[in-house]
Amino acid sequence: MPQIIVENITKTYLVDTAPIDAVRSVSMRIEKGDFISIVGHSGSGKTTLLSMIGGITRPSSGKILFEGEDIYELASDRVSEYRCEKIGFMFQFASLLPILTVKENLLLPTVFRPRPAGREAAKAEELLHLVGLTEKINVYPAQLSGGQQRRVAIARAFMNDPALVLADEPTGDLDEETEGDMMRFFKTMNESKGVTFIMVTHNTDLAKQTKQHLRMNQGTLQTV
Amino acid sequence: MAFRNLRRRPLRTGILVAALSLMVAALVFALSFVTRVNSSIKLTSDRLGADLLIVPTGARGGAEDILVENRATSFYMNKSFVDRIKKIEGIDKVSAQTYLVTLTGLCCSVPSSMVVAFNQETDFIVSPWMKDKLGRKLRKGEAIVGSESAFNINLGLVEMEAKLFGSVFSMVGVLDKTGSGLDTAVFISDENIAEIVKNSDADIKPDQISVIFAKLKKDADPYMVMSEIENNIIELDVVMRKDIGKSLITTLGDISKIFYLTMVLSTILSLFLVWAIFTAIANERTREVGIMRALGAKEKHVVTLFLFEVLVLGAIGSIVGIVAGTSLTLIMAQSFSILKNLPVDLTNFTRTVIAFAGLLFGTGICVLGALSPVQRLKKLEPLLVIKQE
Ligand SMILES: Nc1ncnc2c1ncn2[C@@H]1O[C@H](COP(=O)(O)OP(=O)(O)OP(=O)(O)O)[C@@H](O)[C@H]1O
Numbered sequence: 001m002p003q004i005i006v007e008n009i010t011k012t013y014l015v016d017t018a019p020i021d022a023v024r025s026v027s028m029r030i031e032k033g034d035f036i037s038i039v040g041h042s043g044s045g046k047t048t049l050l051s052m053i054g055g056i057t058r059p060s061s062g063k064i065l066f067e068g069e070d071i072y073e074l075a076s077d078r079v080s081e082y083r084c085e086k087i088g089f090m091f092q093f094a095s096l097l098p099i100l101t102v103k104e105n106l107l108l109p110t111v112f113r114p115r116p117a118g119r120e121a122a123k124a125e126e127l128l129h130l131v132g133l134t135e136k137i138n139v140y141p142a143q144l145s146g147g148q149q150r151r152v153a154i155a156r157a158f159m160n161d162p163a164l165v166l167a168d169e170p171t172g173d174l175d176e177e178t179e180g181d182m183m184r185f186f187k188t189m190n191e192s193k194g195v196t197f198i199m200v201t202h203n204t205d206l207a208k209q210t211k212q213h214l215r216m217n218q219g220t221l222q223t224v
Numbered sequence: 225m226a227f228r229n230l231r232r233r234p235l236r237t238g239i240l241v242a243a244l245s246l247m248v249a250a251l252v253f254a255l256s257f258v259t260r261v262n263s264s265i266k267l268t269s270d271r272l273g274a275d276l277l278i279v280p281t282g283a284r285g286g287a288e289d290i291l292v293e294n295r296a297t298s299f300y301m302n303k304s305f306v307d308r309i310k311k312i313e314g315i316d317k318v319s320a321q322t323y324l325v326t327l328t329g330l331c332c333s334v335p336s337s338m339v340v341a342f343n344q345e346t347d348f349i350v351s352p353w354m355k356d357k358l359g360r361k362l363r364k365g366e367a368i369v370g371s372e373s374a375f376n377i378n379l380g381l382v383e384m385e386a387k388l389f390g391s392v393f394s395m396v397g398v399l400d401k402t403g404s405g406l407d408t409a410v411f412i413s414d415e416n417i418a419e420i421v422k423n424s425d426a427d428i429k430p431d432q433i434s435v436i437f438a439k440l441k442k443d444a445d446p447y448m449v450m451s452e453i454e455n456n457i458i459e460l461d462v463v464m465r466k467d468i469g470k471s472l473i474t475t476l477g478d479i480s481k482i483f484y485l486t487m488v489l490s491t492i493l494s495l496f497l498v499w500a501i502f503t504a505i506a507n508e509r510t511r512e513v514g515i516m517r518a519l520g521a522k523e524k525h526v527v528t529l530f531l532f533e534v535l536v537l538g539a540i541g542s543i544v545g546i547v548a549g550t551s552l553t554l555i556m557a558q559s560f561s562i563l564k565n566l567p568v569d570l571t572n573f574t575r576t577v578i579a580f581a582g583l584l585f586g587t588g589i590c591v592l593g594a595l596s597p598v599q600r601l602k603k604l605e606p607l608l609v610i611k612q613e
């Protein structure tokens with residue numbers, strides 16, 4: 001059975017009573033361990049699609065099954081647990097909490113776990129080392145550069161050992177070298193731990209390194 | 225996290241805490257005031273050995289002034305009423321007292337004092353408090369003082385002489401503390417009245433008395449006896465033991481109403497303020513809440529986070545308010561004449577209960593005010609709020 005089945009989902013926004021389909025009748029089957037890249041013009045619906053898969057915005061129609069379960073049929077708390085335990089989300093937008101230090105930001109997703117996994121602090125340090133920010137552990141986000149903040153957010157996505165990582169332009173403001181480091185990091189996680197990746201990117205070189213390539217165009221998904 | 229959130233906007237947090245403490249202070253003050261007045265009245269009526277208090281028509285309030293508030297006043301009626309009361313069905317014992325007001329106080333701090341002349345043969349009001357102190361009847365020219373007066377005169381030792389209405393009295397005893405108006409009075413035998421009338425310019429005639437205390441027979445109905453007296457002798461008013469303090473309460477009624485009104489208004493105001501501030505806080509933090517929700521926070525995590533913040537705010541505000549309100553009560557007790565004269569002060573237990581009520585009320589208001597903004601916040605869809613910058 002595929003890990004994720006996306007069944008004919010559509011997301012319609014109402015802008016001044018005029019409906020806009022941000023995502024239009026998209027269907028996908030994603031197996032565990034897939035590494036999918038999605039490219040597409042700005043406004044083509046990439047973030048919207050990722051958000052629906054990640055359980056943070058409800059599709060107007062259609063279904064998303066994670067390991068056979070329709071995530072939008074679940075009770076609110078179960079959806080939260082799904083986001084917490086199964087998904088590692090890297091947002092397109094800045095997403096660190098300003099009142100927490102880097103370390104606390106990393107630990108935040110573990111706080112919401114119904115069952116503590118243990119070893120959280122060690123794990124935070126480990127991941128921070130992997131994204132090359134060991135020395136920034138007790139610093140506040142405002143004291144970091146945009147790219148450094150982004151790397152903290154990348155590290156945070158792995159804190160709860162997710163089964164699926166949804167990365168929305170994760171390397172948007174990184175230099176080429178760091179971008180390469182991150183990509184290698186993702187590939188290691190994908191190959192060694194079998195983590196599934198769906199990554200939105202504007203960088204075609206990066207997209208080429210993935211196993212499957214998709215393109216979004218005005219709300220519809222096409223294979224390249 | 226909640227603590228750090230509160231420190232983000234110190235001014236706003238400060239304003240909210242200040243408003244809350246004002247409200248709680250007002251509450252604590254009002255509660256202390258009302259409780260104190262009520263317990264003073266209750267104590268007086270409990271300690272009074274009589275079932276009925278009979279005074280000249282219109283002097284009801286005067287009697288209460290003396291008994292509950294320790295205020296010196298005088299009013300008179302003819303002695304002959306004692307015999308008429310005695311004959312009324314249901315009356316067991318009666319005893320009369322005459323109240324005299326000294327023009328100058330016994331001592332420095334007391335502006336004027338009550339002198340109570342009582343009949344030693346019939347008395348059952350004063351004697352219970354003095355028996356083991358003296359062991360014999362008062363002679364002419366001897367006086368007993370209430371525990372407060374004793375303190376005021378700085379007596380301590382018996383046998384000190386004081387001059388009242390031109391006659392010299394020697395203090396031969398001190399009453400136990402009764403907690404009522406009797407504590408500030410000086411007691412003499414009514415045999416002295418004739419002399420006082422002769423020697424001084426006190427406006428009293430020899431055969432006048434101020435009040436008749438009556439004890440009822442066991443099976444007598446106080447209401448029946450009261451109406452019997454009032455119907456038969458129109459010159460007299462009757463106050464039942466349990467009604468003592470009623471006219472004081474009526475006078476205080478308006479003050480209490482103002483208190484309550486202020487309380488209600490400040491409660492509504494605080495509620496609005498908490499609501500407004502938490503709506504602002506919620507709006508400011510929608511994005512952060514959205515991120516937390518997207519990372520797996522449940523609704524209850526969001527609620528807990530805010531609830532904790534609200535509780536900390538409420539608790540700080542209430543505690544400041546309780547301290548302020550209690551100090552206000554203490555300060556006011558010095559300058560409010562009603563409070564100053566009340567025999568009863570609040571016990572520490574009552575103070576604690578009032579403080580606790582203040583704490584509960586203050587935090588309660590906070591939680592209530594923050595409820596709707598937080599409810600709204602926890603229901604938001606994460607993506608929508610994360611995207612707003
Ligand atoms: N809250 C909203 N209300 C109305 N329209 C919206 C809303 N969010 C997104 N849209 C519309 O949906 C479409 C898809 O948006 P989406 O954010 O998914 O694009 P994207 O592919 O991620 O673009 P980008 O590459 O710029 O991030 C856009 O046309 C946008 O205008």
Ligand SMILES: [Mg+2]
Pocket residue numbers: 046047048092168
């Ligand atoms: Mg996008």
